[in-house]
Each structure stands twice: as C-alpha cells, then as structure tokens.
Amino acid sequence: MAPPPRSESQTALAWSLARAHLQRRRTQNVLTILGIAVGVMALIAALSLTNGFTRALIDATLRASPHLSLNGFTPGGRDQELERAIRAEPGVQAFMPFLADKGLLTRPATEGRRAGVDFVTLFGVTPDAARVLQLPPEESRLLAGLKPGEVMLGSALARTIGGFTGDELRLLNSTQRRTTLKVAGVFSTGNYLIDSAYAFTTIRTLQTLQQTTNITGYQLRLADPDQAPRIGEALTRTRAYSPLPWQNIYGTLLDQLSLQKKVIGFVVFLIVMVAAFGIANVLTLAVFEKTQEIAILRAIGATRSLITRTFLMEGLVLGVGGLLVGNLLGLGISAYFTVRPFQLPGDLYFVTSLPVEVRLTDLLGVNAMGLLTTLLAALIPARRAAGIEPARIIR
Numbered sequence: 001m002a003p004p005p006r007s008e009s010q011t012a013l014a015w016s017l018a019r020a021h022l023q024r025r026r027t028q029n030v031l032t033i034l035g036i037a038v039g040v041m042a043l044i045a046a047l048s049l050t051n052g053f054t055r056a057l058i059d060a061t062l063r064a065s066p067h068l069s070l071n072g073f074t075p076g077g078r079d080q081e082l083e084r085a086i087r088a089e090p091g092v093q094a095f096m097p098f099l100a101d102k103g104l105l106t107r108p109a110t111e112g113r114r115a116g117v118d119f120v121t122l123f124g125v126t127p128d129a130a131r132v133l134q135l136p137p138e139e140s141r142l143l144a145g146l147k148p149g150e151v152m153l154g155s156a157l158a159r160t161i162g163g164f165t166g167d168e169l170r171l172l173n174s175t176q177r178r179t180t181l182k183v184a185g186v187f188s189t190g191n192y193l194i195d196s197a198y199a200f201t202t203i204r205t206l207q208t209l210q211q212t213t214n215i216t217g218y219q220l221r222l223a224d225p226d227q228a229p230r231i232g233e234a235l236t237r238t239r240a241y242s243p244l245p246w247q248n249i250y251g252t253l254l255d256q257l258s259l260q261k262k263v264i265g266f267v268v269f270l271i272v273m274v275a276a277f278g279i280a281n282v283l284t285l286a287v288f289e290k291t292q293e294i295a296i297l298r299a300i301g302a303t304r305s306l307i308t309r310t311f312l313m314e315g316l317v318l319g320v321g322g323l324l325v326g327n328l329l330g331l332g333i334s335a336y337f338t339v340r341p342f343q344l345p346g347d348l349y350f351v352t353s354l355p356v357e358v359r360l361t362d363l364l365g366v367n368a369m370g371l372l373t374t375l376l377a378a379l380i381p382a383r384r385a386a387g388i389e390p391a392r393i394i395r
Contacts, residue, residue: 036322039271044330051357066219094131099124116161124206156196283381315378
C-alpha cells in the first residue's frame with residue numbers, strides 16, 4: 001500500500017497540532033470567536049437596515065412619481081406616433097400625458113379658521129394616472145375619478161394650508177392666472193418632500209387655466225424601474241423629447257444613500273478588525289508558550305511551511321467559527337426587525353417605518369472580508385513561529 005502524499009500528511013499533522021493548541025485555550029478561543037461574531041453581527045444588521053431604509057425611501061418616493069418622464073422640447077399636443085412607440089415598448093406597463101405647473105394655493109379664512117397658503121407643484125393628469133402611479137387602492141380610485149375643477153392634495157400640503165375634503169382653494173399659477181379648485185381628497189406616500197409639495201388635478205383643468213391644448217409630455221411606469229435610462233434613451237433617440245428617468249430626479253438622494261451605506265459599513269467593519277486582532281493576540285501568546293515545542297518540532301524535521309500552516313489553521317478555525325456565529329446572530333436580528341420594524345417620524349426621515357432587506361451580495365462581502373482579515377491577523381504570529389531557530393532555543 002503506497003504511503004500518503006507528503007503534502008497530505010503534512011496537512012494532517014498541522015491540523016492535529018492546531019486542534020491540540022485550540023483545545024488548551026478554550027476560554028480565550030470562545031471569547032475570540034464571540035468578538036468576531038459580534039462584529040459580523042453588527043455589520044450584517046447595519047447593512048440590512050441601511051438596505052431596508054434605502055428601499056423604503058425609494059418605494060415611497062416612486063408611489064407618486066413616474067419611473068420615466070418624456071418632456072417635449074417645444075409646446076405641443078398629444079403625439080400619436082410617440083404613443084404608438086410607447087405601447088410597443090415591452091418594458092412599459094402604463095403611460096399618460098401630463099401637464100405640469102407651479103403655483104400658490106390659498107384657503108381663504110373662515111369663521112374660526114385662519115387662512116392657509118403654500119406653494120404647490122401641480123400635475124394635470126388623465127384617469128390613467130391611477131395605473132402610472134402606485135398610490136394605495138382607495139387613493140388610486142380617487143385619482144382616477146378626479147373631475148374638472150377638483151384637486152387632490154399631498155397629505156402634508158393639506159395640513160399646511162388646512163385644506164379638507166370639500167374645501168375650495170384659490171390657485172395663482174405661474175402665468176398669473178387664477179382659478180378655484182375643490183379638494184376631492186388627499187394622498188400620502190410616506191415621503192414628506194412629495195406629500196408637502198405635490199397636488200393632482202385633471203389635465204383639462206390646467207389646460208383651461210393656461211388657455212392651451214398643449215401638454216408637457218408623458219409619464220411612464222415600467223416593469224423594471226432600473227431600466228428607465230435605457231428605455232428613455234430608446235424612445236427619444238429620434239424624437240424631440242428629453243428623457244427624465246427617476247434616477248436623474250433623485251440622483252443626489254441615491255448618492256447620499258450609497259455614501260451612507262459605505263460609511264456605516266466601514267465604521268462597523270472596524271469592529272471586525274478589532275476582533276481580528278484578538279486572533280493575532282491569542283496566536284502570539286501561543287507562539288511564546290510553545291516556543292520550545294516549536295523548536296523541538298523544527299529540530300526533528302518539521303518544515304517552516306508546516307509550522308506556518310498549523311497557526312494559519314488555528315486562525316482559520318477561530319475566524320470561521322466567529323463568522324458562522326456572527327451570521328446566525330445577524331440574520332436573527334434582521335428577522336426580528338422584519339417582524340417588528342423600527343418606527344420613524346415620517347416628517348423627519350420620509351418613511352414611517354424602517355424595514356430590513358438582507359442581500360446575498362452583502363453576506364458574501366462581509367464573510368469574504370471577515371475571512372481575509374482573520375487570515376491576515378493569523379499570518380503575523382504564524383510567520384513568527386516559522387522563524388524560530390531550533391538550535392538557539394534548545395541551547
């Protein structure tokens with residue numbers, strides 16, 4: 001029977017030595033594993049909460065915003081050729097023509113109620129707006145059933161001006177024309193910036209006010225919002241329209257959220273690095289305690305590679321143990337906050353609750369960085385152990 005290959009026998013010997021070392025320092029090893037686990041747990045939980053906040057904010061923002069707007073370069077009526085192209089685009093779920101305007105809304109003072117006033121971004125829409133926007137069912141029905149002369153206010157805007165259902169408001173638009181609008185109801189997205197500034201009326205109401213039959217352009221809802229830039233470019237490449245994907249409108253917000261995630265991830269990753277130094281500390285102490293043992297092994301033929309491999313295996317066991325426990329704890333905390341999410345003030349953070357979103361890419365990244373960090377921490381004492389000169393120590 002042929003003897004096992006030399007590399008396999010050295011690996012088995014290294015594992016035996018590593019296991020013997022680990023069994024003698026159980027308390028220190030457990031504390032080291034827990035240190036790594038706490039760091040990994042905090043990193044997974046922080047990234048998951050950040051992902052959830054980002055997703056909730058984007059979803060809230062897109063409830064009352066289209067995925068893609070096609071704005072005409074010059075004023076004009078409905079473009080039948082463009083509408084046919086939009087219908088033929090497989091990624092488009094719904095679309096509508098719209099007319100936008102800005103103005104000043106005023107609720108006159110009445111007995112017992114002072115006047116209310118605020119600026120508004122007003123969108124004239126068609127009944128298809130209920131399909132383009134993703135408001136709750138009751139609000140969608142209200143939006144689809146808007147009649148000429150009626151307006152639907154954002155919830156925060158309605159509170160600011162004191163406009164309740166049935167109240168009459170006065171609008172002074174950007175062209176200094178005036179009209180009276182009746183409040184048909186309110187909508188709420190959870191994004192304070194939208195709820196405090198947006199209002200919807202019928203496109204005919206705004207056209208009558210502006211004394212025109214023109215439209216601003218078209219608003220689209222897509223099957224995949226991430227495809228908005230590509231679809232916008234395809235639809236406007238040969239047409240006198242400017243595509244405005246939602247990523248461009250909220251680009252600053254997306255950049256801030258991305259930076260926030262990176263900063264949080266880096267700060268929490270420092271915890272993992274501190275825990276990794278615990279591995280280096282444990283292995284360094286082991287090298288000092290086992291100096292004579294290492295010297296004897298070297299004297300009877302153990303190679304530097306075998307000694308290095310032994311201590312790297314010890315570091316690997318501690319690191320993998322910490323990662324496994326940390327993953328379980330991190331996923332457990334994420335599951336808890338999925339069932340019982342943080343409640344947030346919507347006027348401050350735009351969303352009323354903080355959901356959790358665990359991403360596989362984050363888990364893989366956290367574990368890869370954690371494993372690499374622990375191996376690097378173990379490499380320093382491993383190289384020190386391999387550099388011990390047996391003759392000097394034994395003498």
